[in-house]
Amino acid sequence: MPRNEFDAKKRHHYVWASYLTRWGRGTKNVFYTTKTGRIAHDSVRGIVVDDFFYKITPLSHKQIAVIKGYSRLSPGHLQRHHVSYLNDFLKMQHAEAAYRKSGIRMPEVELHLHALKCNLLENLHASHEKMAIPVLSALAGERLDVLLDKQHMIEFMAFFGHQISRTKTFRDCVIQAQPRRNATEIEMADAMAHAWWFLSYMFGMNIGFSLYSDRHNARHALLINETSVPFITSDQPVVNVHVCVSETVFTAPEHSDLYYPISPRVAYIICDSERFVRGRNEVDEATVVELNTKVAAQAMTHIIGDYENSIAPFQKYIGRRYQKAPFDQV
Structure with a gap:
């Protein structure tokens, strides 16, 4: 039913709920880490959302x-x-x-x-x-x-x-x-x-x-993951995975490889570096693990995956970039 002009939208997703459903295996339910450090399985409607954000x-x-x-x-x-x-x-x-x-x-x-x-x-x-x-x-x-x-x-x-x-x-x-x-x-x-x-x-x-x-x-590339380790995403869906990004201090990096997972199998990246060629790139398991680790390190609370064991190995890295040292500058 269409909203009328007096209907206020209260629940504001700061990561698009429809995007997250690609990790739902045909449903709206995904596996994700909670604020208390658990792994839950629930609807995307209840995560990465704040009232009136x-x-x-x-x-x-x-x-x-x-x-x-x-x-x-x-x-x-x-x-x-x-x-x-x-x-x-x-x-x-x-x-x-x-x-x-x-x-x-x-x-x-x-x-x-x-x-x-x-x-x-x-x-x-x-x-x-x-x-x-x-x-x-x-x-x-x-x-x-x-x-x-x-x-x-x-x-x-x-x-x-x-x-x-x-x-x-x-x-x-x-x-x-x-x-x-x-x-x-x-x-x-x-x-x-x-x-x-x-x-x-x-x-x-x-x-x-x-x-x-x-x-x-820049090099715009599609990363195809045919390994046994799926891509994960997070409460910060686009992250800079360039090697110059510090893992100990929150400072402005000189370069960017902007990585955006689209599904457990496919990701998009915009590179300053020459790490990937333009167009289609098939990635190996070591690369997937590295990218997932960097996604987790630049998440604040939630990493999201299609199975519990897709995110469990990366849970220990959540927020690592923000915890090791004081913020300097953006």
Whole structure:
């Protein structure tokens, strides 16, 4: 049944539930690690989800200034996109402020405002997911030629960028990495945390554009796993598996091999390195184990697989990158 305008979406998945079902063996149930260190088997509807994770909150002048400051680091055409999206959200904020100032309270208006705050950003992510469906289906079927279509590549890179920036894992890492050595830095870090709902979308947009514009330089490859060790995924589905990524300090790496498992058998990678050739690559068991280990090390809580014994060997690595040393910078 279609939602009406007053229906607020409460349960916000920061990793797409439909994506996770590829580890469900034809069902919606997957094996995953819990916050308490157990391995559970349950529906994807109950994991990598927080209530109101993408809910819009009012932006102060300081928070808007922080957003615009980060935006100015981007190419001009992206800055214009950022401002356009930001203005749309601010129009809603100003309209609500005028309504509050009027002193009038109308139940239908209250419901509508709440639904807008809960749904607008969630719906933006859903639109990227919808456009990526045919690409992901083709890639899962080992048909890399789907990306010869320019529009498909644009939509997939936009989706890919947001798979990096939209997660709780990415948010918590970035916020924790902000310096808080004096009042100015504390104010900046707090403003960034409060404006994160917009910044995360803006960063995803930038990452997606960068990946698309650099597509002829980086190596885009499909990894095919025919070994007895399946690919796993996590609460941070895209991870950097380049050898330069530190396993002891959370610092900004100089290079990236961005790895995205699509199913227990198929993964996609965008490489700065020359480790894989463009196109189809069959990987051996040692490579699968290495990639799964790095997925676990860059997960915060959940690794996800199609069988319990697919994730159990990697459980000890969960969060390793974030636990060995203090955060330095992102």
